[in-house]
Amino acid sequence: MQEYATFCECKEQKAWKRRFKQSMIPDEFQKANFGNYVTDTQYQREMKKMAADYVNLFRFDTDNEGRKKKIIPPHNFGLIASVGEQRLKELPASDRTEIKNQHNNFGIGKTHLQIAISKILLKAGFRVLVVSDAVFIDDLMQAKRSGDEGEQLNQLLGPALEADVLIWDDIGKSKWTEARETMYYRIINERYRKQMPIVFNSNEDRGTLADKIGYAAASRLIGQCSDEKYKFLMDAEGQDWRLKKHG
Numbered sequence: 744m745q746e747y748a749t750f751c752e753c754k755e756q757k758a759w760k761r762r763f764k765q766s767m768i769p770d771e772f773q774k775a776n777f778g779n780y781v782t783d784t785q786y787q788r789e790m791k792k793m794a795a796d797y798v799n800l801f802r803f804d805t806d807n808e809g810r811k812k813k814i815i816p817p818h819n820f821g822l823i824a825s826v827g828e829q830r831l832k833e834l835p836a837s838d839r840t841e842i843k844n845q846h847n848n849f850g851i852g853k854t855h856l857q858i859a860i861s862k863i864l865l866k867a868g869f870r871v872l873v874v875s876d877a878v879f880i881d882d883l884m885q886a887k888r889s890g891d892e893g894e895q896l897n898q899l900l901g902p903a904l905e906a907d908v909l910i911w912d913d914i915g916k917s918k919w920t921e922a923r924e925t926m927y928y929r930i931i932n933e934r935y936r937k938q939m940p941i942v943f944n945s946n947e948d949r950g951t952l953a954d955k956i957g958y959a960a961a962s963r964l965i966g967q968c969s970d971e972k973y974k975f976l977m978d979a980e981g982q983d984w985r986l987k988k989h990g
């Protein structure tokens with residue numbers, strides 16, 4: 744722990760912490776951590792275990808010359824829906840409510856757990872970037888149109904491509920357009936090539952996520968969630984925490 748503390752003093756890490764604070768994470772997640780994530784149901788227990796196992800893959804090693812080296816797993820970690828939003832929309836209205844209730848994916852703590860992951864990793868000294876899909880994609884599209892020879896766009900893309908781990912909240916929220924699909928591919932493929940992880944959650948399922956972000960991007964994103972040893976993808980469902988709390 745002492746070593747971590749020294750490591751995080753560096754100026755660059757402070758900049759990533761500042762960026763985290765400015766990343767428009769809603770107030771309700773200020774206090775979100777592993778400790779206050781309630782695990783009453785099997786899904787909650789599995790989600791939390793998967794998140795904790797994932798965090799444990801990030802470490803620091805010391806090389807022969809005593810230099811610290813980050814160990815960053817190549818795996819992505821995803822919490823998605825079993826019946827995605829887009830699929831629900833296509834159902835006849837009479838079936839929609841029932842299926843939606845049976846397989847609810849909203850308010851089950853996906854963002855809570857992933858913000859918890861990001862806090863631990865930031866504190867440990869990793870460069871973490873949290874983006875929220877709708878805002879991030881809008882900003883990228885606007886930057887792309889800005890006609891400044893890519894300056895604004897590069898400012899946004901830089902951190903997303905360089906972060907040790909990119910936390911992508913609500914991926915696939917935005918409506919599909921060809922330009923957006925190209926942007927998803929660019930970021931996801933670049934990180935895939937460098938074997939740099941993405942932690943994501945979505946209200947879409949495996950199929951509808953591909954419709955939203957494109958097949959090439961989705962297959963890389965989801966394909967990286969597992970290898971022979973690990974599986975870090977879950978179609979999670981449960982009761983909406985916000986509705987439960989308010990009766």
Ligand SMILES: Nc1ncnc2c1ncn2[C@@H]1O[C@H](COP(=O)(O)OP(=O)(O)O)[C@@H](O)[C@H]1O
Pocket residue numbers: 771772775779780781782787848849850851852853854855856944984985
């Ligand atoms: N198991 C849980 N324990 C404690 N708080 C929870 C739990 N599940 C959800 N919450 C809280 O409920 C709210 C909605 O959760 P959120 O993470 O936004 O869900 P999702 O991203 O799955 O839609 C947040 O304030 C979150 O902190």
Ligand SMILES: [Mg+2]
Pocket residue numbers: 853854855912913944
């Ligand atoms: Mg969420």
